[in-house]
Amino acid sequence: MSIDASAAPVRERGVHSRAGNAMQRTRAAVLDGAVRAVEKHGARRTTMADIAMLAGIAKGTLYNHFRTKEAVYAAAVEAAIVSLGEECVTVAADDLGEALALAAERISGSAALRRVASDEPAVLASLTTIGDVGAWVTARGAVRDVLSAGRAHDDEPAVDLLLRWLVSFVPVAGGDIETQAARLAAAVAKPAVSAPGVSAEVPAPAGTAGTSN
Numbered sequence: 385m386s387i388d389a390s391a392a393p394v395r396e397r398g399v400h401s402r403a404g405n406a407m408q409r410t411r412a413a414v415l416d417g418a419v420r421a422v423e424k425h426g427a428r429r430t431t432m433a434d435i436a437m438l439a440g441i442a443k444g445t446l447y448n449h450f451r452t453k454e455a456v457y458a459a460a461v462e463a464a465i466v467s468l469g470e471e472c473v474t475v476a477a478d479d480l481g482e483a484l485a486l487a488a489e490r491i492s493g494s495a496a497l498r499r500v501a502s503d504e505p506a507v508l509a510s511l512t513t514i515g516d517v518g519a520w521v522t523a524r525g526a527v528r529d530v531l532s533a534g535r536a537h538d539d540e541p542a543v544d545l546l547l548r549w550l551v552s553f554v555p556v557a558g559g560d561i562e563t564q565a566a567r568l569a570a571a572v573a574k575p576a577v578s579a580p581g582v583s584a585e586v587p588a589p590a591g592t593a594g595t596s597n
Contacts, residue, residue: 413439414449415460422496426503427457461519469526473533480534480573484546485565487530492553492561501555512551514544523547536572545572 417439421430424438432453436446450456468490476483491497500507514520527546531538549568552558 411449414446415463418456418460419496423499426499427507428504462522465519465522465526469529472530476530476534480536481566481569483530484568485562487550488553488558488561488565491550492558497554508555512554514547514551535574537574542572
């Protein structure tokens, strides 16, 4: 059976894929521009024009993706949480303490958060009030995934403990992060389970070796 090639529109292979990639690149540029704008101007003083300029796009293009700067901020926070969470999951598979330290160091070293902490206490308060909606849902899921990857307890008390610890680095840059992270990792670690039929070896008290009844 022959098919008339003129009967259907010709679609260039890969057009939709390239368009999708372009949109993803534009969105990534916008989110990066928003973070840099907050670093430079603060969250309240930043305008959509500032974000567009630092993203390297036209203001009209920005409005095609987001209607308000608050929407841009929400997307930027969400993306940052997802990205950091995925990175920490990989690290936690080898060392949970290192994964927690990585997360705390990233938060502590954020220039945008430092700007908000120093200039905008009202915005800071909203960022450090842990909740159960919006980006906090994503944050809880990310922390739970990291704990699970690190073979630690991933219930609500453990998640809340780590969230409160991480949030403490938003207003103030942290010190001795690695020690704190190691202790927290130990606190949420699951007890070691012996293989079936193998009892855990318990060291004898000092000075009892070689004694008999």
